[in-house]
Amino acid sequence: xxxxxxxxxxxxxxxxxxxxxxxxxxxxxxxxxxxxxxxxxxxxxxxxxxxxxxxxxxxxxxxxxxxxxxxxxxxxxxxxxxxxxxxxxxxxxxxxxxxxxxxxxxxxxxxxxxxxxxxxxxxxxxxxxxxxxxxxxxxxxxxxxxxxxxxxxxxxxxxxxxxxxxxxxxxxxxxxxxxxxxxxxxxxxxxxxxxxxx
Numbered sequence: 001x002x003x004x005x006x007x008x009x010x011x012x013x014x015x016x017x018x019x020x021x022x023x024x025x026x027x028x029x030x031x032x033x034x035x036x037x038x039x040x041x042x043x044x045x046x047x048x049x050x051x052x053x054x055x056x057x058x059x060x061x062x063x064x065x066x067x068x069x070x071x072x073x074x075x076x077x078x079x080x081x082x083x084x085x086x087x088x089x090x091x092x093x094x095x096x097x098x099x100x101x102x103x104x105x106x107x108x109x110x111x112x113x114x115x116x117x118x119x120x121x122x123x124x125x126x127x128x129x130x131x132x133x134x135x136x137x138x139x140x141x142x143x144x145x146x147x148x149x150x151x152x153x154x155x156x157x158x159x160x161x162x163x164x165x166x167x168x169x170x171x172x173x174x175x176x177x178x179x180x181x182x183x184x185x186x187x188x189x190x191x192x193x194x195x196x197x198x
Contacts, residue, residue, distance in 0.1 A: 006091050014085060023045065052090060058124045059075040059080055062074070074124055
């Protein structure tokens with residue numbers, strides 16, 4: 001077995017996709033409440049499954065018109081349907097497109113096959129992010145509010161609200177708008193906890 005978490009994560013993703021079992025039931029031992037795989041493999045499998053709708057949308061898009069390859073869906077170009085270990089392929093595509101370093105470590109046949117189409121995959125990622133389906137898939141990720149406790153020794157709550165509103169206005173002017181054109185971020189004052197903003 002390699003030291004890379006890719007194969008272990010790919011095996012987990014394969015079982016989730018083919019057997020329909022939940023990720024937690026596959027990974028956690030029921031008697032000892034311990035991980036059956038490394039934490040890195042578990043995290044990689046979680047992230048790949050979370051990004052699966054986006055990866056599927058990218059695979060269904062066509063390749064670049066500038067490339068030497070014919071304009072088939074990337075799923076066909078990468079030979080997704082012919083690949084036996086689809087879980088590993090999802091893991092590698094996640095690492096290449098959305099991973100921390102946006103690159104694939106190690107080597108192997110599947111990596112070489114994916115890397116042939118790296119430019120097309122990155123172009124398709126940008127195109128999918130602009131489409132309605134891509135925006136819908138991205139909106140599926142939960143957004144949690146950020147909480148700020150104002151240090152009243154240094155400034156008042158009203159001053160903090162003014163500063164945050166100014167910063168949000170600057171953010172919105174640079175193009176950080178919701179798909180409907182509404183501002184994504186708002187400031188709320190907590191009724192129960194003094195000097196807490198959300």
